[in-house]
Amino acid sequence: MTLAEVEAAVRALYARLGAGEGALPTFGYSVDGAHPHVEVDARGLHLVTVERGQETERFTTPDLDALLERIAVGAAFGMACTWELRHRVPRRDVRRLIFARQVEILRRVSDAWADGEAERHAAILRTHPFDDLAGERADLTRRLRNAGLDNEAAWAKACARYPLPP
Numbered sequence: 001m002t003l004a005e006v007e008a009a010v011r012a013l014y015a016r017l018g019a020g021e022g023a024l025p026t027f028g029y030s031v032d033g034a035h036p037h038v039e040v041d042a043r044g045l046h047l048v049t050v051e052r053g054q055e056t057e058r059f060t061t062p063d064l065d066a067l068l069e070r071i072a073v074g075a076a077f078g079m080a081c082t083w084e085l086r087h088r089v090p091r092r093d094v095r096r097l098i099f100a101r102q103v104e105i106l107r108r109v110s111d112a113w114a115d116g117e118a119e120r121h122a123a124i125l126r127t128h129p130f131d132d133l134a135g136e137r138a139d140l141t142r143r144l145r146n147a148g149l150d151n152e153a154a155w156a157k158a159c160a161r162y163p164l165p166p
Contacts, residue, residue: 003028003040016109019075069113076105093130133162
């Protein structure tokens with residue numbers, strides 16, 4: 001498979017997702033800044049992230065569908081985050097909207113991809129449950145520290161008022 005063929009498939013994917021061209025990975029070169037790029041060589045298809053001149057992530061696969069899924073998950077997450085900012089609900093963990101929207105966006109392309117991402121969300125939430133009071137707890141902690149309490153005491157008081165999730 002050539003880089004041009006992969007680029008055509010990714011562009012078609014972005015159109016199906018409703019993603020803007022500005023979010024497209026680059027093809028064959030990096031613009032750095034943690035913006036992903038795609039490479040094709042004898043070892044396979046690669047989705048690479050470079051930040052500050054250092055490679056921070058490389059996903060390699062021989063399978064175009066696996067590469068497209070990885071790209072779609074990232075694009076859908078970015079779209080979901082942008083959407084959540086415009087629809088933020090006070091006193092609600094932002095992941096509630098982001099996770100739901102990301103799965104909804106992925107479902108435009110593949111039920112299997114959407115279901116896989118929903119399973120990854122469930123795994124995250126098992127160890128890091130939704131915390132609708134995180135913002136209030138952080139704000140109160142900051143106010144109490146500014147009023148002279150040490151970090152530990154401020155945090156303890158904030159947690160007493162806004163309990164951590166179970």
